[in-house]
Amino acid sequence: MAKRIVILMLLAFTSLSLSGCLVAESTYLKKAEEADTLGREAATLQEMHQKLSAENGALKAQLAKVREEAAGLAKEKEKLGADNKELEQVLRAKTDTLSQSVADLRQKVTDLETENTRLKAEIAETRKAREEKVREVSKTYEDLLDRMKGEIAQGQVTISELKGKLTVNMVDAILFDSGKAEVKQGGMEVLAKVVDILKGVQDKMIRIEGHTDNVQIVGNLTKRFPTNWELSAARAINVARYLQGQGIDPTVLVAVANGEYRPVASNDTEEGRAKNRRIEIVLVPRDAPDRP
Template identity: 85%
Template sequence: MAKRIVLFMFMTFTSLVLSGCLVAESKYLKKAEEADALGREAATLQEMHRELSAENGTLKAQLSRVKEEAAVLAKEKEKLSADNRELDQVLRSKTDSLSQTVADLRQKVSDLEDENARLKEEIAAAQKAREENVRQVSKTYEDLLDSMKGEIAQGQVTISELKGKLTVNMVDAILFDSGEAEVKQGGMDVLAKMVDILKGVQDKMIRIEGHTDNVRIIGNLARRFPTNWELSAARAINVARYLQSRGIDPAVLAAVANSEYRPVATNDTGEGRAKNRRIEIVLVPRDAP
């Protein structure tokens, strides 16, 4: 009985030992498998760490480049902003200047328009005055032609009209005796035919011009008239005095001596010299030289 109990106990103990060994072995195998799995996972994680480290370096390098580029762009942006501010200031200044220029030009245009309107009025008035002057000169011309048609027919007087200038050309013989400067009676009669017509002339100067030939004055006559200057002056003055005595305003009269220096014909012939010895009564505008 006792042997059976011992044997049972031995068998029980052996069973327990074997069972414990089996359990221990199972745990070991399990731990070994876990360690192997962890090793593989660690290796995998180490490889991932290396890859991530390499990628991190690459990203850091890219980040550094991006920061540098951003810094460059920031500087360029600041420069552009400064340029824009300067450009805006320049444009504002030019705009203000152009605005002032436009205002000045508008004022000038307005002034020119006013001046042009005034000039047009003056031109119209001048044109009207010119037309009136032409009409008046033409009427004076026609009246003189009619009044002196006898002398004109005899070739003693010629009357011409050119650009508002009317000239009555009279040979000296019709007005003066040879070598004399006083107007003779026949000359006064001729001049009298023009007096009323000349009195009606307005806004004109009556210029009496004395002309001679180039023959030198000699003998006793030279004591009175040393040269043809004195003779032409004396004759022009005496005609002016006669017209004044007949009521023509002396303020519109002028006596001019031309001597021999404005001939209308050659002095080489008697006929030419006779044409050069003359008195011209010229009607000219008051502002004419």
């Protein structure tokens, strides 16, 4: 009985020993598995840490760059602000200058408009006065044509009108005897036909021009008229004196000697020379030059 009990006790102990061994082995395996899992998890975490560290470094670098750019933008903004302020001052100054220029130009335009209005009125007045003078010259021309139609028909007188200048051309034969400078009776009668008309002419100078042919003066006549200059001058002066004696204002009379130097025809023929020996009574505006 006692032996049986001992055996039973040995079996129980053995059983307990085997059971303990089994429990210890199971715990080891479990711990080993946990350690392996933790190792893998640690490796994963280590890899994540490395990635996060690299990403953190990149973000820090990016942040530094952004801050640098922000600082640059701030400086640029500050510079733009200063430039804008300066530009505003320049624009304000230019605006003031332009405003003054516009005001000056408006005043000039106003002055020019006033001046143009005055000039238009002056032009209209001048044109009207000129038209009146033209009508006056035309009437004088028509009156002379009527008064001297006989002499004109005989070719002794020609009358022309050009640009406000009226010319009465008289051949010397109807005014002077050959080689003489005094106006003969028949010449006085011819001149008398123009006196009343010339008296009615206003704002005109009456220019008496003496002309000769190119035949030189010879013989005793040279004592009085050394050249054709003197003969043409004496004839022009005597006609002017006659007109003065008939009541024409001497201040409007001008005597001019042209001699042989302003022919109207060829001196190669008697007919041409006869045309060149002439007295011209020319009506010209008072402000016209002495020589046409």
